[in-house]
Amino acid sequence: MSITFAAHGMLFGTWATLIPLVKERLRLSPGVLGVALICGAVGGVIAMQLAPRAMRVIGPPTLQRTAMLLGCLMLPVAVMAPGAWRLGGALLLMGAGIGTVDLVMNAQAVQVEARMGRPVMSGLHGLWSLGALLGAAIGALLLTLLPPPWQATLLAGTAFVAVLLVSGVMLPMQDDARPRQAAKAPRLLLRPVLILTGAMMGLAFGIEGALLDWSAIFLREYHHVAKAAAGLGYAAFAGATLGGRLCGDRVRARLGDRTVLAGVTLGGGCLGVAVLAPVAWLSVLGFALTGLALCNAAPILFNVAGRLGADLGSAGSTRAVGGVVTLAYAGVMAAPPLIGLVAQQSSLAAALGLVACMALLLGAAAFTLPARVASGS
Secondary structure, eight states: OHHHHHHHHHHHHHHHHHHHHHHHHHTOOHHHHHHHHHHHHHHHHHHHHHHHHHHHHHOHHHHHHHHHHHHHHHHHHHHTOSSHHHHHHHHHHHHHHHHHHHHHHHHHHHHHHHHHTSOOHHHHHHHHHHHHHHHHHHHHHHHTTSOHHHHHHHHHHHHHHHHHHHTTSOOOOOOOSOHHHHTTHHHHTTOHHHHHHHHHHHHHHHHHHHHHHHHHHHHHHHSOOOGGGTTHHHHHHHHHHHHHHHTHHHHHHHHOHHHHHHTHHHHHHHHHHHHHOSSHHHHHHHHHHHHHHHTTHHHHHHHHHHHHTGGGHHHHHHHHHHHHHHHHHHHHHHHHHHHHHHHHHTOHHHHHHHHHHHHHHHHHHGGGSOTTTSSOO
């Protein structure tokens, strides 16, 4: 499972280095690029509605392998897309694949943490960040040696082989809830606390997605860095996120999940520094500090969702995680076109300032979670 998290992150990091090149090659405006990017989130949301049933029918390992293959195949297709419409179509299918893998691996991680009785989710997401960092760093290096389609094919193929080798070692789905509890399953996704958790996850994913999609473009257009160096903004964000998540389980155990979530407000200020910085290295530092503040938000919220569905067994936890991830991808769906629209009407700096406000809102929302699910116990 650790390798799956890392391979999934590698796809995201690789794509981050390629977005500016695709934008320049197709001569896309910020608004059109934002609409194309939303297709990936749309594909993820659609696939997540079907994934829980598919998991029960064919099993988590087969579903994970199939979905990962789809996501990896579509990455080079997106890079070679001849126009905005075909780019959107490729991203729709890529989003469906990697979104399904996202759901499966996090549902598995919730079960693992519950069985171990101690926090492990931050560490697993730390490996996701490691994969994203490697994807961005190696991807940027390979762009100096290989054409973009070959770079995308090589790294996507590596990610798929890694998942293929380890996907057979997974926990089975277990419908271990009592019949009376199972009757509550349809109402699970309507619980206000779960909707709140999903909305907070939407903010977290929206912020991460915004930096994935736009940080390289920001460095390229505002600070005029070289093409190969444009990915350093996201690499810094991913690297700081990695460090924070590797320490995150100990920090969560000591401070509690609510306190750690509230610290996301600091990320809003750090992102403001990145946007207003007069030199590129200061922007990169701001992106890194944003990642450090935001790093444990997603692991905590995934675990909160799992605890909310735990009384319905592992199937209930999977259903709760699926509902939260769906709302999270809705946040990712809203972020790219919103940022693209603001960037087109005003500036990309103003759009990233809006993302900083999202971080402030996420940190403030931590205090609205009930203590029984936000205690980190």
